[in-house]
Amino acid sequence: MTGLATDVVVFTIRDQCLRVLLVRRSGEPFAGRWALPGGMVPADEALDDCANRMLGEKTGVRGVYLEQLYSFGAPRRDPRGRVVSVSYYALVPPERIAPFADGDDQLAWMPAGALPELAFDHRDIVELAHRRLAAKLDYSNIALQFMGERFTLSELQSVYETILGEPLDKRNFRKRVRNLPCIEDTGEWFRAGKHRPARLFRVTRSDRVEIIK
Template sequence: MTEVEFLQSYDPAAFPRVAVAVDVVLLSVVEGKLVALLQNREEQPAKGKWALPGGFVREGEGLDDAATRVLAAKAHLERVWLEQLYTFGAPDRDPRMRVVTVAYFALLPERVAREAVEANDGLMLAETDALPPLAFDHADILTTAIARLRGKLDYVPLVFALLPRKFTLRELQHAHEAILGKTFAKPAFRRRMLDQGWIAPTGEFETGTPYRPAELYRRKPGTAPDKD
């Protein structure tokens, strides 16, 4: 039998139906806390529960395109750097049918995260160590994303996606402390960041502060996701 003949006689209905979805973990640091952007579900199942922004992949649509579309439709976010996280496919993870979801995660500066919530009544920022009950297996997805972020923090410069283009070493330290859930000695932390070679001074200083202005730094080109 040739491949053409095989495909002509192939019956997809002979196999169990499986739907594919995408869910996106959106993390930010707000007031020194690691937070997740959550959406209140307006429809069953799990109506009224908080969940990660997500949706089904459309016919003929790629996974990355689906994740980008979901972010634009449900959080009004565009040009967000996304990383594919993990695939979750427990048979009973969705009561409607067998649904396999491909999870993504993204990091948002505080300003962007706040603006997303202000523009959408059904969104909120929740501290990751004080989450409400989440729909489906979204708590597991979120836990996996946080573990991925923590595991990559020292060797992949993801943290800069949480910061403005110009930032102080204080802001950089607070972001690390929020992600890892621990504090660092200021001199040792700053020395390690400078030795890492990811940042450079701008020669500028912060303004509008009641204390001595701190110098502003920037990430070096090529050391962080470029979709600011």
């Protein structure tokens, strides 16, 4: 058997933890083990179309940011034969995760840093996707893909810190992101308990990941 497949690393942030969406395999090989959503590519379907379709069919995730990551082609990565996987990663805002994963024992959002044993070489794919995402924070606005309609700069900083796994200097962070052309002050304020009100911002071009450095 020789074939071409796509696999997708779906990231979200929940409870200040970067999480990956996994699917429990129902058949061999690796029956019962967790894996990334994906599957074989038909001869008449483009790679990007296949990745989007598989993502929607297996998880319900549609209309999110999706980027091609890398091709994994070790000869024995699939015990059934030679299968090359073109991997992708997708980013999902937290408010969109409940409808398709919570309460389903065949889907699970698991911490990216504490994954169970995965099928195939899917752990390697997740680790590379995490490194790619962290690297792109330095020169693009990709973190905005995790934000809701309105957000505070503290919430945005928390996204950066969660992905990087380290704290950032508040003053330097705010100086950098407030100059981004793709976010704007809404003129509204967020008030939580006794804390000082925080300005609310919104993304002006949420469908685009842009180079900012």
